[in-house]
Amino acid sequence: MGNLLYVFELLGTLLFAISGALAVRDRDTDLFGATFTGFVTAIGGGTLRDIMLGSYPLAWVSDIRFLYAIILGVFVAYLFFKSLVRLSRTFLFFDALGISLFTILGVEKALSLGMRPEIAAIMGMFSAVMGGVIRDTLIHETPVLFRKEIYATACLGGAVLYLVLNYLGVDRDVNLIISSSLIFIVRLVAVKFKLALPNFKR
Amino acid sequence: MGNLLYVFELLGTLLFAISGALAVRDRDTDLFGATFTGFVTAIGGGTLRDIMLGSYPLAWVSDIRFLYAIILGVFVAYLFFKSLVRLSRTFLFFDALGISLFTILGVEKALSLGMRPEIAAIMGMFSAVMGGVIRDTLIHETPVLFRKEIYATACLGGAVLYLVLNYLGVDRDVNLIISSSLIFIVRLVAVKFKLALPNFKR
Amino acid sequence: MGNLLYVFELLGTLLFAISGALAVRDRDTDLFGATFTGFVTAIGGGTLRDIMLGSYPLAWVSDIRFLYAIILGVFVAYLFFKSLVRLSRTFLFFDALGISLFTILGVEKALSLGMRPEIAAIMGMFSAVMGGVIRDTLIHETPVLFRKEIYATACLGGAVLYLVLNYLGVDRDVNLIISSSLIFIVRLVAVKFKLALPNFKR
Numbered sequence: 001m002g003n004l005l006y007v008f009e010l011l012g013t014l015l016f017a018i019s020g021a022l023a024v025r026d027r028d029t030d031l032f033g034a035t036f037t038g039f040v041t042a043i044g045g046g047t048l049r050d051i052m053l054g055s056y057p058l059a060w061v062s063d064i065r066f067l068y069a070i071i072l073g074v075f076v077a078y079l080f081f082k083s084l085v086r087l088s089r090t091f092l093f094f095d096a097l098g099i100s101l102f103t104i105l106g107v108e109k110a111l112s113l114g115m116r117p118e119i120a121a122i123m124g125m126f127s128a129v130m131g132g133v134i135r136d137t138l139i140h141e142t143p144v145l146f147r148k149e150i151y152a153t154a155c156l157g158g159a160v161l162y163l164v165l166n167y168l169g170v171d172r173d174v175n176l177i178i179s180s181s182l183i184f185i186v187r188l189v190a191v192k193f194k195l196a197l198p199n200f201k202r
Numbered sequence: 203m204g205n206l207l208y209v210f211e212l213l214g215t216l217l218f219a220i221s222g223a224l225a226v227r228d229r230d231t232d233l234f235g236a237t238f239t240g241f242v243t244a245i246g247g248g249t250l251r252d253i254m255l256g257s258y259p260l261a262w263v264s265d266i267r268f269l270y271a272i273i274l275g276v277f278v279a280y281l282f283f284k285s286l287v288r289l290s291r292t293f294l295f296f297d298a299l300g301i302s303l304f305t306i307l308g309v310e311k312a313l314s315l316g317m318r319p320e321i322a323a324i325m326g327m328f329s330a331v332m333g334g335v336i337r338d339t340l341i342h343e344t345p346v347l348f349r350k351e352i353y354a355t356a357c358l359g360g361a362v363l364y365l366v367l368n369y370l371g372v373d374r375d376v377n378l379i380i381s382s383s384l385i386f387i388v389r390l391v392a393v394k395f396k397l398a399l400p401n402f403k404r
Numbered sequence: 405m406g407n408l409l410y411v412f413e414l415l416g417t418l419l420f421a422i423s424g425a426l427a428v429r430d431r432d433t434d435l436f437g438a439t440f441t442g443f444v445t446a447i448g449g450g451t452l453r454d455i456m457l458g459s460y461p462l463a464w465v466s467d468i469r470f471l472y473a474i475i476l477g478v479f480v481a482y483l484f485f486k487s488l489v490r491l492s493r494t495f496l497f498f499d500a501l502g503i504s505l506f507t508i509l510g511v512e513k514a515l516s517l518g519m520r521p522e523i524a525a526i527m528g529m530f531s532a533v534m535g536g537v538i539r540d541t542l543i544h545e546t547p548v549l550f551r552k553e554i555y556a557t558a559c560l561g562g563a564v565l566y567l568v569l570n571y572l573g574v575d576r577d578v579n580l581i582i583s584s585s586l587i588f589i590v591r592l593v594a595v596k597f598k599l600a601l602p603n604f605k606r
Contacts, residue, residue, distance in 0.1 A: 031603075036549060051253055051455055061523055081604070081605060137339060142342060150234075151234075152234055200226055200232060254462060255465070320468060347437060354436055355436045358436075399435045402433050402435050
């Protein structure tokens with residue numbers, strides 16, 4: 001389990017760094033601003049989760065590979081910027097993959113610290129979406145959370161599925177793959193078919 | 203004391219969840235977005251206070267009733283949305299009640315951790331207003347803090363009153379009620395009569 | 405060393421409080437709103453750094469002089485508001501001096517907690533720029549970080565210089581002065597000559 005989780009965490013960090021750096025696509029942001037945005041997007045959710053759980057040291061502070069994953073992600077975004085932005089949905093794709101992995105990682109982390117399943121589900125969702133919320137707040141866009149298509153709801157659904165399968169004794173590596181796939185698919189389908197929850201205002 | 207404080211904390215959480223969910227009234231936010239906003243508004247101030255004080259675990263992480271209070275608050279906001287929004291000042295009312303309770307709770311929490319009174323007053327004000335500041339930042343509105351009528355100043359005033367009465371030996375439950383009432387009344391009167399502090403810019 | 409660091413930390417706090425209070429110059433912000441902005445700008449970066457490092461208690465929570473430095477800074481901003489705002493570049497000057505001092509302080513703090521140099525450099529930059537990022541987010545402006553001229557890059561450069569000179573055995577007080585001067589000069593020169601990094605988008 002540990003190894004797959006760790007690989008997913010590095011991969012999710014890299015993907016979020018790409019999505020953060022690509023997020024500046026409509027602006028005249030310099031190299032550093034894009035790197036900063038990539039960095040904050042990549043560490044934001046996990047950092048907030050660990051601070052709320054009181055779990056120290058933070059992963060990226062104690063393990064330098066996270067920093068390298070971020071730099072690699074920003075570099076990839078820089079090299080392939082035009083192609084990545086031209087392909088519609090590229091940004092979406094990286095973001096969707098990132099939230100899928102981070103949700104389950106967040107749930108696992110909270111469970112391993114002895115949290116109740118309800119709190120673990122929230123922490124999973126938080127670690128997935130808050131990097132993007134911070135990114136969007138920084139660049140003055142409406143947080144992706146408040147846009148039409150299903151987003152954080154998919155994370156919460158995947159988190160609950162993971163908790164249920166976990167309770168039923170499903171192997172953790174298998175569960176990790178099933179539950180994060182669910183999030184990824186729901187998110188892509190939601191965007192493709194413009195699926196949205198009902199409005200709060202009736 | 204403990205019991206009244208605890209009841210007030212749950213009540214304040216519920217009120218802030220209502221105010222957060224109602225805050226999306228001018229937008230096409232879905233069920234989840236409103237729930238998320240209610241959640242963040244309800245836990246934001248107390249979470250920030252406890253993180254700054256290094257006080258773990260966070261209340262809503264260790265005590266599941268806070269989560270239930272938030273869900274109840276969002277549900278109330280959903281059920282009575284039209285009536286609540288139509289009644290002018292409803293949103294204001296819940297917010298004013300929420301900040302009154304949270305200010306004193308924050309002061310108490312900081313004092314119980316051995317903080318100086320000056321720091322306790324700031325922590326009280328912070329826990330009261332930061333949930334709303336985070337809420338307003340998320341939904342891209344000018345934080346309530348920067349609007350005209352007296353807001354955080356009322357919290358700071360109530361916090362100082364609480365500290366003075368505490369120093370004078372007034373019973374804590376009585377003090378809790380007096381000081382939070384002061385904040386509530388000052389805030390409502392300020393809005394009613396458009397009372398504002400002088401501008402910083404002369 | 406300790407003494408010079410401490411003086412710089414108080415001075416940097418005061419400067420950031422001035423810059424935060426002056427930041428409301430284009431708005432009808434009341435006395436309290438300006439004080440709040442000054443406060444958050446002054447403590448934001450250091451607080452975020454210490455929370456990410458898990459270093460408690462926070463400096464301003466345990467040492468009341470930081471609070472006095474902030475109040476003094478806001479008072480100075482209030483008294484000399486017109487002159488300070490009229491002098492073009494005043495705001496810039498205080499901000500530049502603030503980030504110069506805070507960068508090196510952040511690096512030192514992280515090193516003293518046993519962090520790797522890469523992490524120490526990031527923490528230095530973070531503590532310097534995040535107060536301003538929070539300030540700009542609060543007052544709904546594009547964070548200074550994303551504006552054209554070199555800003556956080558100067559901090560990162562100064563942090564690296566400090567780490568190199570430190571590694572080479574240069575006296576810490578001397579190093580502190582050299583490295584923070586570099587940041588200050590680079591920042592002022594960058595604004596004067598409108599120096600910018602290349603755009604991320606090619």
